[in-house]
Amino acid sequence: DADVTQTPRNRITKTGKRIMLECSQTKGHDRMYWYRQDPGLGLRLIYYSFDVKDINKGEISDGYSVSRQAQAKFSLSLESAIPNQTALYFCATSDAGTSGRTDTQYFGPGTRLTVL
Amino acid sequence: GNSVTQMEGPVTLSEEAFLTINCTYTATGYPSLFWYVQYPGEGLQLLLKATKADDKGSNKGFEATYRKETTSFHLEKGSVQVSDSAVYFCALSYRSSNTGKLIFGQGTTLQVKP
Numbered sequence: 001d002a003d004v005t006q007t008p009r010n011r012i013t014k015t016g017k018r019i020m021l022e023c024s025q026t027k028g029h030d031r032m033y034w035y036r037q038d039p040g041l042g043l044r045l046i047y048y049s050f051d052v053k054d055i056n057k058g059e060i061s062d063g064y065s066v067s068r069q070a071q072a073k074f075s076l077s078l079e080s081a082i083p084n085q086t087a088l089y090f091c092a093t094s095d096a097g098t099s100g101r102t103d104t105q106y107f108g109p110g111t112r113l114t115v116l
Numbered sequence: 117g118n119s120v121t122q123m124e125g126p127v128t129l130s131e132e133a134f135l136t137i138n139c140t141y142t143a144t145g146y147p148s149l150f151w152y153v154q155y156p157g158e159g160l161q162l163l164l165k166a167t168k169a170d171d172k173g174s175n176k177g178f179e180a181t182y183r184k185e186t187t188s189f190h191l192e193k194g195s196v197q198v199s200d201s202a203v204y205f206c207a208l209s210y211r212s213s214n215t216g217k218l219i220f221g222q223g224t225t226l227q228v229k230p
Contacts, residue, residue: 004159033217042120042205042220043160058217090159104150105218107159 003027004108006091012114019078021111023091031095032074033105034058034066037088046089049074081115088112118143122206122221129196129228137191137224139180139206147208149173149182149189150218154203163191163204196228 004025013019023032030051035043035058045058047066055068063085067075078085089112092105123138141147148167152160164173169184178193189206206221 040222042222043218044220045217048217092160104162104165107152107161109157109159 004091004093004106006089006108006111008111009109010112012116013081014116015082017081017115019081019113021076021089021091021113023074023076023108025072025074025091025093025106025108027093027095027106028071029093029095029106030071031093032068033092033094034064034074034076035090035092036060036085037090037110043090046076078113078115081113083115086113086115118147118208118210118219120206120208120219120221122204122224125203125223126225126227129226131198131228131230132195133228135191135193135196135200135226137204137206137226139189139191139221141187141189141206141208143187143208143210143219145210146184147210149180150207150209151178151180151189151191152205152207152220154205154223156202160205196226198228198230201226201228 007022033048034046037043044060049055049068052068065077088110090110091108094105119142150165151163153163154160164175166173166182172181180189180191203223203225205223207218
């Protein structure tokens with residue numbers, strides 16, 4: 001079984017709809033991240049969480065919100081989807097590393113979201 | 117600010133050719149450097165990493181050396197295979213504030229033809 005899972009894998013929705021993307025992990029990591037991937041732009045960080053009570057905005061958080069329901073679950077919501085939120089969304093997890101610095105991040109398979 | 121720049125793709129090579137994908141970075145302090153690979157339809161997976169200057173990361177025949185003097189972390193492989201066709205991302209993490217964030221380059225698509 002995959003260590004980091006995302007649901008749904010694909011979603012098509014309409015402008016103005018509320019959408020939730022879910023991420024679960026079995027790696028036991030405290031840190032979880034949401035990224036979006038757009039062609040030619042690489043991955044950009046939306047939100048990250050170091051534990052259940054510690055949630056932080058990334059570089060492109062406008063239009064998104066998150067919820068860390070448990071150590072293993074981190075959800076991303078689009079309250080009112082718009083077409084320029086069409087992208088591939090990835091969840092990732094990491095351990096803190098021995099010195100507290102970022103260690104390897106482990107990615108889920110991604111959710112392809114299309115907003116019409 | 118901190119940033120990563122990769123060579124433009126796509127890169128198209130014949131099987132068994134030598135591969136170089138250039139990556140340069142701008143960062144304060146001493147970041148860790150990573151190469152991630154994304155195979156078609158999949159998420160990113162770590163290919164290799166280096167945490168300090170002059171370290172060489174290696175995996176699956178790929179290598180990259182952390183060059184502080186040229187702020188580079190170029191990816192190389194001596195003989196590519198069709199199965200290496202994927203998108204490759206260079207990334208850095210920086211220790212300031214222990215934020216744990218990764219900064220990614222824009223990705224370089226590699227296509228290997230038989």
